[in-house]
Amino acid sequence: MSAELSNLPPKLQNVVQTLASAPKAFKTELLLEYAKKMPPLPEGMQGKLEQVHECTTPFYVHVELEDGRVVPYFDAPKEAPTVRAFAGMLAEGLSGYSPEEVLKVPEDFYTLAKLEEVITPLRLRGLQAVLTRLKRQVREAMPTQG
Known part of the structure; x- marks a missing residue:
């Protein structure tokens, strides 16, 4: 599935459009702003996180419905802004x-940005x-049909 803006939820469309329209020199500043927006991890979440081994920096994700x-x-180290x-x-x-x-978000959505x-x-x-790991966890968290 290739990236198309119409496959993104409205808030992600907004993020992508903001980054895509920014001049190259300003994109880094915008990314640093998004780094500051990473929500803090709530208590008791540590044991639930799954490491994304493909990342060169220790990075962890967990999804709940x-x-x-x-x-x-x-979760990611403070010194890892990217x-x-x-x-x-x-x-x-x-x-x-x-x-x-x-689940409709294409894995290469970042190309639009x-x-x-x-x-x-x-x-x-x-x-x-x-994103691949996040989507797998979403599928696993969904109630089973039948």
């Missing part, structure tokens, strides 16, 4: 949406791995 809505949790920016983008862009809306202008391919593969 609350009232049928996706709530992602992330992965914290990914977490901030995904937290802002996916929180509160239905599992079906989140033109992140390759400021982020290395290795880091972008890490972002793709985070």
